[in-house]
Amino acid sequence: MGEFFRVAWLVTCKDFRVESRSREMLYTTTFFATSCVLVFSFAFVRGGQPIAGAEAGIVWVALAYSGQLALGRVFERELHHDALRGLLLSPVDRAAIFVGKLLGIVFLMVIVEMVVVFFVSLFFSATLFQYVPEFLALMITGTVGFASVGALFAAMLARTQSRAVLLPVLLYPVTVPVLIAGVSGTVALAQADPNLDLAHFWIALIVVFDVVFLTLSLWTFEPLMTE
Amino acid sequence: MQPKPGSVPFDFDQLTVSDVSRFYGRRRALSHVSMALRAGEIVGLLGPNGAGKSTLLSLLATLLVPSAGCVRYGDRTAREAGAALRAQVGFLSHELQLYPELTARENLEFSAGLYGLVDASRRIGNALEQAKLTNRADEPILSFSRGMRQRLALERVLLHTPRLVLLDEPFTGLDESSSRSLTDRLHELRDRCQLVLLATHDLDTVDGVVDRAVMLREGHVMQLDDSGGSLRERYREGLSRGRRI
Numbered sequence: 001m002g003e004f005f006r007v008a009w010l011v012t013c014k015d016f017r018v019e020s021r022s023r024e025m026l027y028t029t030t031f032f033a034t035s036c037v038l039v040f041s042f043a044f045v046r047g048g049q050p051i052a053g054a055e056a057g058i059v060w061v062a063l064a065y066s067g068q069l070a071l072g073r074v075f076e077r078e079l080h081h082d083a084l085r086g087l088l089l090s091p092v093d094r095a096a097i098f099v100g101k102l103l104g105i106v107f108l109m110v111i112v113e114m115v116v117v118f119f120v121s122l123f124f125s126a127t128l129f130q131y132v133p134e135f136l137a138l139m140i141t142g143t144v145g146f147a148s149v150g151a152l153f154a155a156m157l158a159r160t161q162s163r164a165v166l167l168p169v170l171l172y173p174v175t176v177p178v179l180i181a182g183v184s185g186t187v188a189l190a191q192a193d194p195n196l197d198l199a200h201f202w203i204a205l206i207v208v209f210d211v212v213f214l215t216l217s218l219w220t221f222e223p224l225m226t227e
Numbered sequence: 228m229q230p231k232p233g234s235v236p237f238d239f240d241q242l243t244v245s246d247v248s249r250f251y252g253r254r255r256a257l258s259h260v261s262m263a264l265r266a267g268e269i270v271g272l273l274g275p276n277g278a279g280k281s282t283l284l285s286l287l288a289t290l291l292v293p294s295a296g297c298v299r300y301g302d303r304t305a306r307e308a309g310a311a312l313r314a315q316v317g318f319l320s321h322e323l324q325l326y327p328e329l330t331a332r333e334n335l336e337f338s339a340g341l342y343g344l345v346d347a348s349r350r351i352g353n354a355l356e357q358a359k360l361t362n363r364a365d366e367p368i369l370s371f372s373r374g375m376r377q378r379l380a381l382e383r384v385l386l387h388t389p390r391l392v393l394l395d396e397p398f399t400g401l402d403e404s405s406s407r408s409l410t411d412r413l414h415e416l417r418d419r420c421q422l423v424l425l426a427t428h429d430l431d432t433v434d435g436v437v438d439r440a441v442m443l444r445e446g447h448v449m450q451l452d453d454s455g456g457s458l459r460e461r462y463r464e465g466l467s468r469g470r471r472i
Contacts, residue, residue, distance in 0.1 A: 003343075010340045014326070021328040021367065082322030085290055086383075090341035091314035226292065 011100025041123035055126035056186035237311035239301025240266035247296030271437035317389035323380035354382035373400035
């Protein structure tokens with residue numbers, strides 16, 4: 001197990017290092033997510049008063065679309081110079097490669113989330129941090145669920161010509177439960193009269209989703225990567 | 228190569244390809260290919276573009292699965308040997324499998340990490356020296372020429388001292404001195420009893436380097452005349468009059 005996580009961490013660190021040099025994904029996703037929040041703030045804030053519940057939808061929409069941008073690039077980068085084959089040829093558990101890539105995406109999305117939450121709190125006067133543990137649990141489990149499905153589809157489509165078209169077509173229908181649960185949980189926490197029980201229910205639903213799709217991803221990654 | 232914790236080291240001195248075919252959809256890239264490689268010999272894999280050379284190399288590297296037939300590494304197949312076999316394979320493909328944003332040293336360190344090499348810094352130092360990149364080790368390889376990247380990619384492939392070395396067009400982009408160094412390196416591999424298969428169009432360079440040659444055309448192994456003459460002459464003869472084996 002230690003070897004598994006050593007390899008996963010090695011892949012994540014390599015992705016960080018590559019990203020820290022190019023900053024391609026970080027800039028693209030952050031800029032896109034911030035633009036989303038800004039545009040929505042013009043639509044949903046009237047006379048200084050935001051529409052109730054809008055902030056929850058905006059956080060998750062910004063995350064989903066910016067996450068998709070990152071997912072599209074994460075395996076495509078490995079295709080340049082055929083680096084993916086180098087990875088697959090190494091004598092490591094291929095599921096560890098998947099976990100390494102997944103951790104990289106999750107970390108990137110967490111950075112984007114911090115920026116998005118900051119701007120949403122600012123523009124919408126949203127009280128997202130009334131219940132910090134619940135809110136963090138929602139965001140982190142939601143991110144892991146979205147990213148694990150996305151990373152699996154991104155890997156599956158890595159060698160196809162039309163991956164840019166197919167990724168959103170496959171990704172959104174499958175991740176709709178996570179997005180709905182994320183929005184509903186955030187509304188339950190940020191509304192004037194917070195409903196903690198309802199928030200816990202949505203968090204539990206996302207955790208179930210995460211367990212199912214993480215297991216499925218780890219199980220199917222190796223056969224998917226074998227040509 | 229340091230065996231990974233928990234894995235059983237695996238070694239072999241012969242590779243046998245028996246009646247292997249490989250299809251991409253309905254297109255047949257390889258058809259009933261049979262051949263053998265033995266430790267301590269360098270075999271040239273020749274053939275025109277689209278002959279199936281890269282497909283055969285990918286199959287031997289375990290990156291592809293044969294549609295029919297069998298590849299045996301010693302007495303085991305790729306499925307039986309698994310990751311322990313991959314630890315014994317070094318494959319330099321036409322694309323160099325390097326990360327351009329990383330430095331030469333970082334590329335080697337990442338590879339050493341994947342292969343779990345314990346004495347990584349010594350090996351990386353030697354590899355940089357062999358690639359003549361010691362003084363540029365900490366520069367991103369984005370700024371390197373094709374020849375410099377080719378030398379680095381070759382050393383990355385040999386970093387874990389694989390038993391089976393598969394090289395696809397290894398002389399691409401190399402200047403005369405680098406080509407000579409690569410030739411010397413190939414002789415070293417032979418002396419160390421490694422199995423070397425190199426696919427190339429550079430017939431004049433490899434003439435005298437390879438111990439024997441196998442020729443592919445349209446996915447079939449063709450008979451290559453052993454009666455003398457340069458490799459280029461034998462190749463041309465094989466293309467025009469060769470028989471399928």
